[in-house]
Amino acid sequence: MLRPRLCIGMSLAPTWLSGEGWRAEDSGIEGLYSSDFALTIARRAEAAHLDFAFRPDASFLPVEVLEQSFGFSSLDPTLMMAALTRETSRIGLVTTISTTFGHPYTAARQMMSLHWLSQGRSGWNVVTALQGNENFGLRDMPASDDRYDRAEEFTRVVQRLWQSFPDEALLVDRASGRYADTDLILPIDHHGNDFSVKGPLNIPRFPGPRPALMQAGGSPRGIDFAAQMADMVFGLSADRTSALTQRKALTDRARAHGRDPAEVRFLPGLSLYLGATRAEARALFMDTHARVTRPQRIERVQAATGLDLADWAPDRPITPADLPRDTPRTGQYARLLQLIDSEAPTLAQLLDCPETLASFHWQVIGTVDDAVAEITDWFRAGAIDGFIAVPGGSWQSFELTLSELVPRLAEAGLFRQAYSADTLMGHLQEDSPGPARAAGRM
Numbered sequence: 001m002l003r004p005r006l007c008i009g010m011s012l013a014p015t016w017l018s019g020e021g022w023r024a025e026d027s028g029i030e031g032l033y034s035s036d037f038a039l040t041i042a043r044r045a046e047a048a049h050l051d052f053a054f055r056p057d058a059s060f061l062p063v064e065v066l067e068q069s070f071g072f073s074s075l076d077p078t079l080m081m082a083a084l085t086r087e088t089s090r091i092g093l094v095t096t097i098s099t100t101f102g103h104p105y106t107a108a109r110q111m112m113s114l115h116w117l118s119q120g121r122s123g124w125n126v127v128t129a130l131q132g133n134e135n136f137g138l139r140d141m142p143a144s145d146d147r148y149d150r151a152e153e154f155t156r157v158v159q160r161l162w163q164s165f166p167d168e169a170l171l172v173d174r175a176s177g178r179y180a181d182t183d184l185i186l187p188i189d190h191h192g193n194d195f196s197v198k199g200p201l202n203i204p205r206f207p208g209p210r211p212a213l214m215q216a217g218g219s220p221r222g223i224d225f226a227a228q229m230a231d232m233v234f235g236l237s238a239d240r241t242s243a244l245t246q247r248k249a250l251t252d253r254a255r256a257h258g259r260d261p262a263e264v265r266f267l268p269g270l271s272l273y274l275g276a277t278r279a280e281a282r283a284l285f286m287d288t289h290a291r292v293t294r295p296q297r298i299e300r301v302q303a304a305t306g307l308d309l310a311d312w313a314p315d316r317p318i319t320p321a322d323l324p325r326d327t328p329r330t331g332q333y334a335r336l337l338q339l340i341d342s343e344a345p346t347l348a349q350l351l352d353c354p355e356t357l358a359s360f361h362w363q364v365i366g367t368v369d370d371a372v373a374e375i376t377d378w379f380r381a382g383a384i385d386g387f388i389a390v391p392g393g394s395w396q397s398f399e400l401t402l403s404e405l406v407p408r409l410a411e412a413g414l415f416r417q418a419y420s421a422d423t424l425m426g427h428l429q430e431d432s433p434g435p436a437r438a439a440g441r442m
């Protein structure tokens, strides 16, 4: 069931400005809270024919982080996407709305509004969120299962609201004076555990493919939820084995829910520190993480290895024999453990290498060639259907992603050379083998 082409999104969260990245002369950080900032990125991503631009989001602010970086401070993602609608014409625009803190009527209205404004290019990243309860009158964060129960009900209500005012109901008949056929505009009369919503929605359905749905979350319950309703999954896979495992779990759960697994595209985040040489990319990565303290680094190595390193001499090598038996070699610390297996670095070396500081996302620190090779390998292995690019380190790393990496993937036949559709579901289905095409309409 190999897909002919990759699906590629670009994160508008300015990951290339995080760490020390914002301090570079040309970072453009002063524009962070302007629409021009996001627009520049979205236009560049559209010129590279990407499927979508995407804004993750959080509804809380860890203030201490702001001493050193912009942290989670950002414009509201849905308003930001609305500002991009008239300035772009083909690229999908995926916003994030939390089902734990929001209300389905508001979300249905915002998403259908974004869909009309963008003429069919909107997408909704459905998140259950990890923090932020104190901003919404909740003493504690609800348990994961409760959040997913609410997310399932929330999403079903949104989907029903989108259908409650069908576009066919619009008559706009000047001669007869009939604006709409009200027999077709029906309440949904939903009474569930978390919501009571009468409906109908106060915006007609967009006459074309529906908004695309993305899900972010990787627990078995999260995967099951995605397998029921998502067109895309924003995943967290630091290594190929974990990606294969998640892709397989999605396939199994999609089949169990009677869906074609190809309809659920698995797109891990891909952190890209790109340079003209590997040494340059590595230096960019290390410079970006210069202010990560020694205790923070030690904590990371301890978490990965299960070793208490408090009394270790800096020149003491860490060898595979030091690791507790059955330390798993896959997951978020895969690269660090692979380094211990292959090179037995000293503690000092380990504290000063990219593997220790690496993102929990899939990460390539290297040249464009390295990135092309790894993406091709994961894609051909059936571990991914595409990725969401989260370039890191510098504006140049962002530029290399769009001006060199994506064109190289297109030249290799792994990505489109030009858009053939005008809507986000259209872009997604262009690459779907078989029956997934029928699913675009509500």
Ligand SMILES: Cc1cc2nc3c(=O)[nH]c(=O)nc-3n(C[C@H](O)[C@H](O)[C@H](O)COP(=O)(O)O)c2cc1C
Pocket (backbone or CB within 6 Å): 055, 056, 057, 058, 059, 096, 098, 126, 127, 128, 129, 130, 131, 144, 216, 217, 218, 219, 220, 221, 222, 223, 234, 235, 236, 269
């Ligand atoms: C790759 C990834 C991206 C996420 N992005 C967001 C986000 O932008 N906003 C948010 O509130 N939560 C985000 N989450 C949190 C999830 O919505 C979810 O609450 C969390 O992962 C717990 O669910 P899980 O146990 O199924 O992973 C993200 C999770 C993952 C794995």
